[in-house]
Amino acid sequence: xxxxxxxxxxxxxxxxxxxxxxxxxxxxxxxxxxxxxxxxxxxxxxxxxxxxxxxxxxxxxxxxxxxxxxxxxxxxxxxxxxxxxxxxxxxxxxxxxxxxxxxxxxxxxxxxxxxxxxxxxxxxxxxxxxxxxxxxxxxxxxxxxxxxxxxxxxxxxxxxxxxxxxxxxxxxxxxxxxxxxxxxxxxxxxxxxxxxxxxxxxxxxxxxxxxxxxxxxxxxxxxxxxxxxxxxxxxxxxxxxxxxxxxxxxxxxxxxxxxxxxxxxxxxxxxxxxxxxxxxxxxxxxxxxxxxxxxxxxxxxxxxxxxxxxxxxxxxxxxxxxxxxxxxxxxxxxxxxxxxxxxxxxxxxxxxxxxxxxxxxxxxxxxxxxxxxxxxxxxxxxxxxxxxxxxxxxxxxxxxxxxxxxxxxxxxxxxxxxxxxxxxxxxxxxxxxxxxxxxxxxxxxxxxxxxxxxxxxxxxxxxxxxxxxxxxxxxxxxxxxxxxxxxxxxxxxxxxxxxxxxxxxxxxxxxxxxxxxxxxxxxxx
Numbered sequence: 474x475x476x477x478x479x480x481x482x483x484x485x486x487x488x489x490x491x492x493x494x495x496x497x498x499x500x501x502x503x504x505x506x507x508x509x510x511x512x513x514x515x516x517x518x519x520x521x522x523x524x525x526x527x528x529x530x531x532x533x534x535x536x537x538x539x540x541x542x543x544x545x546x547x548x549x550x551x552x553x554x555x556x557x558x559x560x561x562x563x564x565x566x567x568x569x570x571x572x573x574x575x576x577x578x579x580x581x582x583x584x585x586x587x588x589x590x591x592x593x594x595x596x597x598x599x600x601x602x603x604x605x606x607x608x609x610x611x612x613x614x615x616x617x618x619x620x621x622x623x624x625x626x627x628x629x630x631x632x633x634x635x636x637x638x639x640x641x642x643x644x645x646x647x648x649x650x651x652x653x654x655x656x657x658x659x660x661x662x663x664x665x666x667x668x669x670x671x672x673x674x675x676x677x678x679x680x681x682x683x684x685x686x687x688x689x690x691x692x693x694x695x696x697x698x699x700x701x702x703x704x705x706x707x708x709x710x711x712x713x714x715x716x717x718x719x720x721x722x723x724x725x726x727x728x729x730x731x732x733x734x735x736x737x738x739x740x741x742x743x744x745x746x747x748x749x750x751x752x753x754x755x756x757x758x759x760x761x762x763x764x765x766x767x768x769x770x771x772x773x774x775x776x777x778x779x780x781x782x783x784x785x786x787x788x789x790x791x792x793x794x795x796x797x798x799x800x801x802x803x804x805x806x807x808x809x810x811x812x813x814x815x816x817x818x819x820x821x822x823x824x825x826x827x828x829x830x831x832x833x834x835x836x837x838x839x840x841x842x843x844x845x846x847x848x849x850x851x852x853x854x855x856x857x858x859x860x861x862x863x864x865x866x867x868x869x870x871x872x873x874x875x876x877x878x879x880x881x882x883x884x885x886x887x888x889x890x891x892x893x894x895x896x897x898x899x900x901x902x903x904x905x906x907x908x909x910x911x912x913x914x915x916x917x918x919x920x921x922x923x924x925x926x927x928x929x930x931x932x933x934x935x936x937x938x939x940x941x942x943x944x945x946x947x948x949x950x951x952x953x954x955x956x957x958x959x960x961x962x963x964x965x966x967x968x969x970x971x972x973x974x975x976x977x978x979x980x981x982x983x984x985x986x987x988x989x990x991x992x993x994x995x996x997x998x
Contacts, residue, residue, distance in 0.1 A: 474498040475518035477591040477769070480510040480527055483544055484755070485761035494770055502728060511535050520776065521765045522551075524732075542769060545570060545752065549643055553783035564772070564780040566764035570624045570752035574702055575627035577751050578672050580727040581700055581810065585745055586611055592869035597663065612636045616666030618656065620675035620684075621861075622648045628672060629654045640664045643861075645842045647816050648887070650862025660812060665692040669910040670700065677704035678843040687712035690722070696863035698723040702751050705730050714742050727751055735870055779853045782846055790829045792881070797907045798833040799847075801882045801900045804909060807994040808896035808928070813886035815841065816893070819866040824877035830867055837882060878902060879910065915958040915967040923998050924953075925972045927981060933959055933966040937988050941968060944984045950976055 479501040491497040494914055500517075503568055511517065511534040519540040520527065527541055529552045541551055543565040543810040553563045584590055584800050595602050607917040614637050620623045621643040629639050633655055642664050651658045661684075665671060671693065675681050683700070685708045693699070695888070697720070701708055705728045714723060726743045727750060739746060751782035752761075758773055773775040778784070786792050794828045809815075820837070831851035838854040839847040845857050858865050886894045899911040900922075909922045917932075926946075942952060953970035976995045985993035 475773070476500065476514060476516055477519045477521060478507075478510055478517045479521045480505070480512055480760075480887045481521070481523045481544075483523060483765075486488040486759050486761040486765040487544070488520060490763065490766035491769065494617075496773070497769075507531055517599075519769055521762075522762075524550055527556075528552040528632070532556055532559055532561065533906065540564065540769060540772065542566070542765045544758075544765040549784055557783045562772070562778070562781045563770055563783045564765075565782055566761050566780065569621040569761040569764050570757045571627050571666065572760075573754040574674075575623045575631050576754075577727065578628050578700055578702055579631050580654065581702075581727070581745055581747075582611060582670060583700070585698065585723055585725055590745060594972060596749055611670075614669035615640060617642070617664040617671040619643075619661070619664065619671065619673050621651060621656065622674060624702075625672075625674035626654055628674065629656050644812055645815055645861050645863070647862030648814055650860075658814060661689065662692055665689045668697060669694060670698045672700040673703040673707055675703055675707055676844045680843065682706050683709040683712075685709060687716060690716040691720070693720060693722060694796075696721045696723070698725065700725045702727045704728055710739060710742070717742055735919060739983045776921035779850050782849070784824065784850065787829065787832060788824075790832060793905055793907065794826060794829070794878075794903050795836045795847075796832065797900050797902055798842040798882075798927050799836035800907050801880055801909070802837040803998060804900075804912070804922055804996060805882045805884045805896045805898045806841055807996045808898070808912065808992065809884045809894045810888065810989035810994075813888050815861075815863050815884060815886045815930035816886040817864040817866065817883075819868055819881075819882040819883040819885075821868045821870045823870050823874070823881075826878060826880060827951070833880065834865070834867075860890075864886045873882055881911075909969075911969060912969075914960050914963070918956050918967075918969065919956060920956045920969050921971070922956070922996060925975050926996040927970050927972060928978050928992075928994055928996070928998070929968045929974050929985065929988065929990045931966060931968075931988050931990045933964050937966070938968055940950075940988055941970070941984055944980070944987060945970075945972065946974070948976070949981055950974060950980075 475496060478922050479488060482503045486502050488499040491499050500514055508531050511531050515535060516537050517535050518537060520538060521542045523544050532555055538561055541556060541561060541563045545549060546565055546567045548563060548565045551563055556563050563803040588606040592606045612635055616632055616637050617640045618628055619642050621641050639656045640659050641651050642661045690712055699722060723744050724742055725745045726739055727747050729737055732749050768780055770934055775862055834851050836856045837850060838857060840843045855865050860874045878901055881899045883897045898911050900909045906921055909918055909920045929941060940959060952970050953973055956969045959966045975997050981993050981995050
């Protein structure tokens with residue numbers, strides 16, 4: 474019998490499923506802490522937790538442990554690196570809480586639209602202020618959903634009965650897929666301009682931090698409502714504080730930098746604020762518990778490893794090739810346009826890398842969408858793409874072409890229903906260094922795409938490289954390395970420049986206009 478510890482208030486369905494399987498002895502006790510329970514049961518095989526910290530010290534208390542399962546999505550409370558050193562797999566249960574969060578969004582919208590919180594307090598006090606609590610209806614309004622992952626899609630489905638117009642922003646989902654659940658894809662600025670309600674459902678990453686800034690907030694309609702049940706960092710709180718009174722915006726909030734007691738910085742601008750209740754439903758708890766138990770059983774009986782979040786690199790694959798795959802995908806994404814909607818990903822793996830194609834698609838998907846964890850497996854990566862309506866094709870390759878230890882990544886995307894964009898890149902590793910060898914028809918580049926890079930493609934003519942250099946210099950940007958390639962068939966040139974600091978999109982577009990660039994982008998790796 475394998476002993477499983479559950480030191481948390483988790484629905485008993487997890488323990489019931491494991492005991493019914495017949496191969497597990499379950500100890501569930503939420504009275505003490507994880508360390509105390511671990512000390513009492515050093516022979517534990519698996520640990521299932523919610524938000525309880527699983528530190529290196531606790532891991533070391535359990536010398537026979539092989540699996541830790543986080544019954545929920547986030548696993549930042551678990552020392553995954555130390556677990557890997559000990560040969561312990563860490564899993565999570567993504568999506569188990571999605572419906573709970575989606576329903577919370579609807580609850581916040583209705584509570585605010587009908588002033589239910591203040592009206593309840595007033596009525597309990599013996600008052601009868603019907604005129605003071607004149608509300609508004611959601612029907613007929615436009616709702617903008619930023620991020621169409623599991624939660625965003627469920628918000629759209631839950632709103633389908635309210636007779637609303639749904640707009641969505643998510644560059645990683647196809648228009649046809651969004652249309653299946655009633656959402657019209659648009660750019661971020663248009664979504665903020667046209668929506669009566671804007672609800673956020675994106676992860677907090679380097680790219681999304683303070684994504685909702687003063688520029689976007691000022692585009693919102695007067696009296697519009699912003700809902701944040703995603704992450705605190707995606708919103709520029711100071712900007713909202715400036716814009717809110719001017720435009721009469723409403724702000725409904727459930728997320729904070731830290732989940733802890735004490736004053737909250739948004740208290741002065743939030744019209745409704747609740748203590749991160751998104752996943753706090755009996756059903757969500759039961760879903761996470763069931764998923765945790767099922768994943769442990771499938772892990773043991775079928776070898777299913779899709780939800781491991783601290784996966785090792787397989788024997789024989791140098792980690793630098795994972796970096797290569799990740800970098801090439803970022804280059805291709807920048808080239809095809811970050812706002813373009815991805816429709817297809819095609820890959821080619823040459824030489825010994827053919828054996829590791831399933832592993833290498835994972836860092837590519839993680840590069841294209843930071844919500845996807847690099848520790849997941851190929852099956853999860855392909856499923857992630859499929860549910861967003863993106864086709865994945867792994868092309869057969871011929872070693873006779875001489876691209877040994879190379880990877881190609883081709884992206885097809887669209888800005889609208891009539892126009893497709895394509896990008897194709899190839900790269901390899903030389904002396905343990907990632908090298909970009911081809912962009913579209915520009916070959917033999919051998920450029921190291923690390924740090925800060927700007928790329929310009931243009932009709933060849935004298936003086937263009939100098940003009941680019943002058944414009945960068947005027948902005949205080951120094952060129953550290955350059956590759957300049959010419960395509961005789963099209964009479965076009967490609968200038969790739971490594972620079973000493975990150976360059977803004979505004980400056981790149983300014984230079985692109987000055988030189989009449991056919992394509993221009995920046996890249997920070």
